[in-house]
Every structure is written in C-alpha cells, then in structure tokens.
Amino acid sequence: MPSSANFAPRENVPNVSAITYARKLVSMPVSESPRASTHLRSGIPEATVTRLPMYHRALVAMAARGTELVSSEELATASGVSSAKLRKDLSFLGSYGTRGVGYDANFLLYQIARALGLTQEWAVVIVGVGNLGHALAGYPGFASRGFHVVGLFDTDPNRIGETVVVGGVDVTVADIKTLPSVMQKTGASIGVIATPESAAQSVSDLLVRHGVTSILNFAPVLLDVPQGVDVRRVDLATELQILAFHEQRKAEVALGSSNAG
Secondary structure (H helix, E strand, C coil): CCCCCCCCECCCCCCCCCHHHHHHHHCCCCCCCHHHHHHHHCCCCHHHHHHHHHHHHHHHHHHHCCCCEECHHHHHHHHCCCHHHHHHHHHCCCCCEECCCEEEHHHHHHHHHHHHCCCECEEEEEECCCHHHHHHHCCCHHHHCCEEEEEEEECCCCCCCCEEEECCEEEEEEEHHHHHHHHHHHCCCEEEECCCHHHHHHHHHHHHHCCCCEEEECCCCCCCCCCCCEEEECCHHHHHHHHHHHHHHHHHHHHHHHHHC
C-alpha cells in the first residue's frame, strides 16, 4: 500500500529549466497554496479555465527554448486560439503584457501556473486499475505537473497486490477497502475513476465521503455528486463519435465536389 507523503508547495513549474524563470521564482511567494489564492481565479469563466492549460503548455515549451518575450499573436498561434481570445483570457489574471513589447514569457508562465494551482503538489488516487487505469498510472504528465499518485485501488483479487510503476516509483494496487485509511493519511482531494460504468457512482460516493472534492471520471456515465464537488468527464467514445461526424461531413463534401465536377 502506498505510504503517506508530505506535499509541500512546489518551488518550480516542471519541464522548465530556463535560468530567467528560476531567478523570478526566487522572489515570488510560491509557498502560497492554491486554496489561499482563490482571488486569482474568482470570476474567471469556465471556458477561460479550460484554455489556461493550453497557454501553460505553450509557454513551457517556449521557456525551455529560452524565449523571454512573446507576443499575444505568437502565444495564440502556439495555443490554437485567436489573439483576441487569448488577450481576453489573460485579462482575467491581471495585466502582464506591455503594448508593443509583449509578455514576459517566464513571468506569465508563473502566473498561469499559480492560477491553475500548479505551484503546489496535489495528492491523487486512482480507482480501477484495468488497462485504462494502468495507462493513466504510467502517464508521466501527472508527476511533471505536480500531481502525485498516492494510491491505486481495485476490487479484482487478480489486480490487488500488483506492482505498478508510477512516476518511477513502485506502487502496489490496494484493495478498495483500504481507501479510507490512505485518504486519511495523504489528504488526497483529487480522485480518478477508471472503473466500469456500473461501479462509477458507488466509487464516486466513496471518494466524496472520504474527502475527495475533485473527480476526473473516465467512466461513460454522469455522476451525481454533492454541491462543491467538481467533476471533469472524459468520454473517449463520445470524442470518437464527434470525429466520425466530421469525417462523414468531409466525405459528403468531397462527394458533392466530385459530382459537381
């Protein structure tokens, strides 16, 4: 069973080695927890929140290349949005750009990371360690972005006791019955559900009952959760159906053009 860990505030944003970024962090209050920084995010539209990770990813790549200044047009292109939308999104975080000069890439990266809560490590538990759960546990993006998997749980006797490498560390899949004690030790507030549809709601109830307030749900079902619990749903089948729709439209357009010719 995974042991408890001390989740101290992070003092950097992963994947960035730029010296200028490190220098800026020295003088910034990175010890402030995301929960204490809600004023940074209050009033930010949900649509803007969903785009902030795209800006963060683009800025991480730029900082790694040594980019110090970036224009709104450059960042917008790298993020796949319009420059007008990007400027509006960033306005919710404060005014960090200079007209005619652009944005200090490293400082903007820090501000977005702080708004997203990435200046602190977050304890995460994953329930359901089948093929999808295994893939999620091995995803390197968790650790590199401050999400520390502190527990893997399942009900399948063939899975319980299995060792899975998570962020370079061996984690033993535990019986779901032990989840409450692990939650109490680690204070995990984020749970990932990778179970079959039939088990997702009961797992959600268990997670919420023991302190989880944010859930990433990969099961193809809408969860019923109390107020104050945030749920993000990832339905791979739905995404494929949307792609199928676009493929069908493209085929229809191609057929129409062919007939017209």
